[in-house]
Amino acid sequence: MSERRATVRRETSETRITVEVNLDGTGRHDIVTPLPFLSHMLEQLPRHGRFDLTVRAEGDVHIDGHHTTEDVGIVLGQALREALGDRRGINRYGHATLPMDEARVSCSLDLSGRAFFVWDVDMPKAKIGQWDTELAEVFFEALARSAQINLHVVQEAGKNLHHITEIAFKALARALRDAVRVDGDQIPSTKGSLD
Numbered sequence: 001m002s003e004r005r006a007t008v009r010r011e012t013s014e015t016r017i018t019v020e021v022n023l024d025g026t027g028r029h030d031i032v033t034p035l036p037f038l039s040h041m042l043e044q045l046p047r048h049g050r051f052d053l054t055v056r057a058e059g060d061v062h063i064d065g066h067h068t069t070e071d072v073g074i075v076l077g078q079a080l081r082e083a084l085g086d087r088r089g090i091n092r093y094g095h096a097t098l099p100m101d102e103a104r105v106s107c108s109l110d111l112s113g114r115a116f117f118v119w120d121v122d123m124p125k126a127k128i129g130q131w132d133t134e135l136a137e138v139f140f141e142a143l144a145r146s147a148q149i150n151l152h153v154v155q156e157a158g159k160n161l162h163h164i165t166e167i168a169f170k171a172l173a174r175a176l177r178d179a180v181r182v183d184g185d186q187i188p189s190t191k192g193s194l195d
Contacts, residue, residue, distance in 0.1 A: 004180075006082035010075045014067040015059040021079040023180050025052025033057040033072065035065045037131035038139075041169045042072070048173035051180070065131055066138060073139040077146030084180065087111060094179030100167035103158025107171035110150040111179050117144040118152040121164065128162050136165050140172070 004023035011017075029046040033039045033055060046053040055076070059068030084090065090111060097106040105121070119137045126133045144151035153172070158164040 004083045004085065006079040008075050008079040008082060010071060010078075012067075012071070015057065015071040017058075017068075017071050017075040018054075018056045019072070019075045019079045020052075020054040021076070021083045022052035023080075023083050026050065028052045029054070031055040033068060034059060034061045035068060035129075035131050037129040038065065038069055038072065038135075041136075041139075041165065042076075044166065044169040045173045045176070048170050049177045051176075061130070065135055069131075069135040070138050070142045073142030074146045077143040077148075080143075080147045080149075080176075084111065087113070089182045089185045091179055091181045091183040094175035094177065096171045096174035096178070097156065098167050098171045098174065100158075100163045100170070101160065103160060103163035103167050104156040105158070105164065105168045105171045106152075106154045106156055107168065107175045108152045108154075109172075109175050109179055111147075112150050113148050114150060115145045115148045116150040117141045118154070121153060121155040121168065122158075123161065123164065126161055128165065133161050133165065136168060140168070 007020045009018045027046045027050050029043055031039050031042045042055055057068055057072050061068055092111050095108045123133050140153055153168055
């Protein structure tokens, strides 16, 4: 099996993003964004997903964090898609339901090559640090669409917005960890292709 790594860069008039992913890493990360809470959430992905992740992001956060958050999701999704290649041998499916104090979130995903996104999370508009809570959904949707994965995120319990958001990222990480795991040498589809 070839190395499952990718580096993707995206530069627009709003953002400059570079993401490096190594799916067969150990959880190392080096993440710099202009939004501290976003950086903290992104650190959860490699730590709990056991892949290596480097992110360098600059954006027009003097306006707000939307463009930066969305574009990081887009570029990370593209990097995951590229690193997966033809998806030969992967487990394909992943699921995790995790608690964090009073909060509990379930994340289910299928690395199917078909983008679909469900967000069933009670996330009122508020701020966590400088970061708008509604950007959690923006990030997850951008990731799902650009990685071409079927992603469902469902809140089962919780009131603290920091806890709900953080456990959603951790559940995503654990679900990805299962789904990208190599479990043979076949394309895991009766179609013979995942794209």
